Amino acid sequence: MKRNKQGPRRPFTPVPLPKGRFDPPNAPTSRQLIAIVAKREAGSLLRSKAFRISTTVIIALVLVAFVVVGVMSSSPSSNEPTSGPAHGPAGLFSSDSGPLEVAADDATALLLADNPNVELTPVADEQEARSLVADGTVAAAALTKADGHYLLIADTTAPEALVVALSTFPEVVLLTPDSYDELQSYLALVLFAVLFVVAASLFGNLIAQRSVVEKQTRIVEILLAGMPARALLAGKVLGITAVAVGQTALLTATVFFGSRVSGVTGVFGDLTLPMLWYIAFFTLGFLLLAAMYAGTASMASRMEDVSAAVMPVVLLIVLPYIFAFSFGLQPTGRAIMSFIPFTAPIAMPFRVLVDSVALWEPLVSLGILAVCAIGLIALAARIYERSILRTGARLKLLQALKGK
């Protein structure tokens, strides 16, 4: 049944139509208008299938990422200084299949003696070991050859755990160890950059499309006969921003939950504070971008023209993304970026994570972002007001600003 898909969940209860003298309701205040528009925008977005599916997918991806990182970080850690020939951790022996029966000569038995998952059967030589393996008395046999190398004898397959136990790891000495290793830092940078770019462009394009749908279908003429353009713009921006921030908060909760459950340590065990900063930066940064998206999109009259119209705003998202990867891994580079309004939502939370950042730094950066947002939202409102009722060819930015 296709019917009622977009309709209200419950049918409306009819009321008698007004009769007799006209009794016009009081015109809503701007604030009330903004709230009504914002509610509709947020509500219809939350009900849309595309939004529900994409949110579920993103959350699932984050959880999968944690499982992957969890598995990776529980494998042998390479940056802890160790001494002497190191051997693989014994914990890898699977415990649910019971202890592994292993025949070993004296020299090898010393190595395996501490391992609770191994049940040792002493053997004298290779000949004896072979026969024990062959008749199934033991799963495998481990011997030390004359040249000091180990020999593993098994029937059809070598028990992996035993191979690991007999393997030798090199000694690692780090003279200036990083607080976090480079790969994990890089992954954290990717996390913030991708989160921001994906959310900003996804929701930004959404708001652009919604503005142009109103313009293309001309319902905007009915809307603006009853309300100021600024109230319509503000309602739209606030409604979509609320959903975008809500989704980001949900992601943050997922990250928090994921790091707890997967037992990931290092960079990803520490994400709560940076993610909270990220939400703050995202909220302001997205308000700015959403207003710019709506403003520039209103210069187009048709869907086909939207992508060209919003190009300047797309650059405001893509360039920071490129900068993030070019300079984000250098402390000075990311310090500068963390105070530039467009790169700050990526760079500052990352710095909070990997550098020691004083509290004033994100606060000052947020302040700069707020001032910039107020200015650009005013500009976007001006463009929107002057373009939204004008149909025909796509307006040039300067035309829209001058209103001619």
Added chain:
Amino acid sequence: MTSSVADALVVEGVTKAYSGRIAVDQVSFGVPRGVLTGFVGGNGAGKTTTMRIIMGVLAQDAGRVFLDGEPVTRAVSSRFGYMPEERGLYPKDSAASQVAYLAQLHGVDKAQAEGRAISLLDRLGLKKRAYDPVETLSLGNQQRAQIAAALVHDPDVLILDEPFSGLDPLAVENVTALLAEYTARGAAILFSSHQLDLVERITEDVVIIAEGQIRAAGRRDDILATRAGSRFRLAAPGDLTWVPSAPGVAPTAVEPGVIEFSANDDAAQQVLRLALDRGHVTSFGPAVPTLAEVFKDIVRDSAEEEDAR
């Protein structure tokens, strides 16, 4: 250019030019309460521009709009019911939800807005499809939803650009009856239409615009009578073939038993006397043109003026 009753909505000297080309030029007319006022004019004559200026979605270069003597500000015009020339509703939303939404934007509280939306759609014959996405509706049904959108906040001033276009005859009757209820309650309604026979049938006041200028405005019957000018209509059961050869007479239409001709008053009285001498006369009087004829005359006049310039 006077109306039957005191005008509620008054447009005064409104002028608007688009990049040098004048779209409406010193447009003045009134829309009284309690009757339907039809707004007729050719394509590009300036109807839509005038209506958009009344609604405040387009700024005029000069002139003013008043309601009950007060200048129409946004706060006033936001109370009006408006149906723009270019139709539009949210394609993915249901008619019910967006009509309710528009009511809320006009200050109707949520429960009332929803209840009125569904009652109104029911009234317009759209009950079964009220919860379907608007884009799945036929054009005629989208049109009904559009009318509901204009009426849902129960406005006492209605500005409707082509409300009947795309409606089948039954829907036209339905909407006409609904508008008649509004006029009976004292609403002022200005609607544009190209269906001149319909306008003639349902309106009491008419405003005719051509080339951005008002050519006639006021009571429909007065306008038609003025335009009757020197045309007369004679109906008699006997032979009428002698009439065209009477002095000072130019026939304009001849049917069995009826003749229309133009003549000055004296010549016309002479024809009547001659007809009475020959036998019975069923009727004699000025030949009242239809609105369509008057409209054609006016458009032709302005085209000639244009040529003369």
